[in-house]
Amino acid sequence: MREVIAFFFFFFNLIIPSTAGDSITLAVPLKDGQTLVSSNETFELGFFSLGNSTKRYVGIWYHKIPTQTFVWVANRDKPIVKDRGGVLRINSDGNLVIIDGGGNVVWSSKIGTNSTDSIAQIRDDGNFVLTDNTGMLAWQSFDHPTDTILPGMKFGWDFRTGLNRSMISWKSPNDPSSGDYLYYLDTHGLPQFMMRRRSDSVLTYRSGPWNGLGLSGVPQMKIYNMFHYEFVQDQTEVLLNRL
Incomplete structure (x- = not known):
């Protein structure tokens, strides 16, 4: 019976994403299967696939709308293919990057902060922001729209x-x-x-x-x-x- 319960929880964790607060740091990345949720639980950020596709993207969607409604996609033209080992992280040079299971960078914020204390946070307005160790804004998703304009953009x-x-x-x-x-x-x-x-x-x-x-x-x-x-x-x- 114990083995059955253990299997159930293992399988449940595979299909239900776990939340990791609303931010990531150099030491705490976001893995495929985890999501960030803004503090008022309006927006969620994480890895996703659509339909029967095996392509993995990092995007932002409304957290409480049952039908997944996306407002932004980071790596829309460079998905991770047939790989659930992707990670969204802050690199040692201060850049936000998406890395596939093989360690290859498929997307980058392409800035030059060189900050080792940067924080990336999904905010209540749907903006995903990267701030350096002084608290200054280094990069934001609002500057790189996909197909949606949100209030504040x-x-x-x-x-x-x-x-x-x-x-x-x-x-x-x-x-x-x-x-x-x-x-x-x-x-x-x-x-x-x-x-x-x-x-x-x-x-x-x-x-x-x-x-x-x-x-x-x-x-x-x-x-x-x-x-x-x-x-x-x-x-x-x-x-x-x-x-």
């Missing part, structure tokens, strides 16, 4: 860093890799948001410029009080804040 250009926050569709509902549609802020002339097919660069949508109340081509922004945005344009950045 900025969407557009930061001219100081050359960062262009844009979105690319999923390839299919069961494939989070980069799809054919790019949504971005175009700064040629009056800034406006555009969508293009990446395969042939055909323009499929444009929002019209900001008119002080909303995007001129999106009258719903003025009719319905469900869109809360702030448009910012100066010498350092052109972007839309989702409030």
Whole structure:
């Protein structure tokens, strides 16, 4: 009987992810099968697969919604294949990295903090942040959208860093890799948001410029009080804040 109970708990732990708080450090990584949950339990971060695929990704989804609803994927174009030994960790150089079971780096935050006391935390707003040993922000998922804009995110250009926050569709509902549609802020002339097919660069949508109340081509922004945005344009950045 004891052997049966032991087997049950072993099998249960294989199929039910365990939580590891809301953060990782250099000494405490996140292994495939574990997840981070934000302090108010709104968002969850961990490894996942979709459909019958054996590809493993690291992403963020809503913790309390029964249907897994993703808002961000780290290694969308470089999944771990047929391998449940993946680890999300902070490297000795201060970078966030995803490593497969063979020790190969498949994704990196590509920053240069060189901090050995960095902390990566999933926050209540869905932002996955990496702070260095001084508490300064070194990297955040909000600067690298996948296909979703959450409240608190900025969407557009930061001219100081050359960062262009844009979105690319999923390839299919069961494939989070980069799809054919790019949504971005175009700064040629009056800034406006555009969508293009990446395969042939055909323009499929444009929002019209900001008119002080909303995007001129999106009258719903003025009719319905469900869109809360702030448009910012100066010498350092052109972007839309989702409030």
